[in-house]
Amino acid sequence: MALTQLLVFTIGLFFLANTPSHIVFSMLLALILSITYIRIVKFFEYQADQYAARNMSSPQGMISGNIKMKKVNRTLDGNKYLQWMFVCAVPYDERIKIAQKEIERRKVNKII
Numbered sequence: 001m002a003l004t005q006l007l008v009f010t011i012g013l014f015f016l017a018n019t020p021s022h023i024v025f026s027m028l029l030a031l032i033l034s035i036t037y038i039r040i041v042k043f044f045e046y047q048a049d050q051y052a053a054r055n056m057s058s059p060q061g062m063i064s065g066n067i068k069m070k071k072v073n074r075t076l077d078g079n080k081y082l083q084w085m086f087v088c089a090v091p092y093d094e095r096i097k098i099a100q101k102e103i104e105r106r107k108v109n110k111i112i
Contacts, residue, residue, distance in 0.1 A: 004037065004040050004041070005037065008033050008036065008037045011033065012029060012030065012033050015029055016029070034086075035085050035086075038085065038086060038087070038088050041088045042088055042089075042090065045088060045089060045090045046090055046094075046098075049090050049094075049095050049098050050098055050102075053098050053099045053101075053102040054102055059099040059100075059102045059103050059106075060099070060103065062095065062096075062098075062099040063096050063099045063100065066092045066095045066096050066099070067092070067096070069092060070092035070093075
C-alpha cells in the first residue's frame with residue numbers, strides 16, 4: 001500500500017509542478033487521484049477477503065460477523081455512489097457474498 005500511495009503522490013506532484021498552479025485544477029486532481037487510490041486499495045481488499053474466506057475454518061462466522069458489523073456501522077449506508085468513491089473497505093453485503101460463495105465451493109468439493 002505504501003508504494004501505491006507514493007506512486008499516486010508522485011504523479012500528483014509531477015502534474016502540479018508541470019502545469020499552471022490553479023487552485024481548481026489542484027482540487028480536481030486531488031479528487032481524481034483520491035478516487036483512483038481508493039479503487040486500487042479496494043481491489044486488494046477484495047483479494048484479502050477472498051483469501052480469508054478460503055482459509056478460515058468456518059466461513060459462516062464471516063457471514064454472522066459481517067451481519068453484526070453492518071447493524072452497528074452505518075457509514076455511508078444506502079448511498080452506493082459515495083460508498084464506491086470514498087470507502088476503501090469492501091461493503092458488508094459483498095463480504096457476505098464472498099463467504100457464501102466459499103461455502104458453496106466447499107459443498108461442491110465436499111470439503112465441509
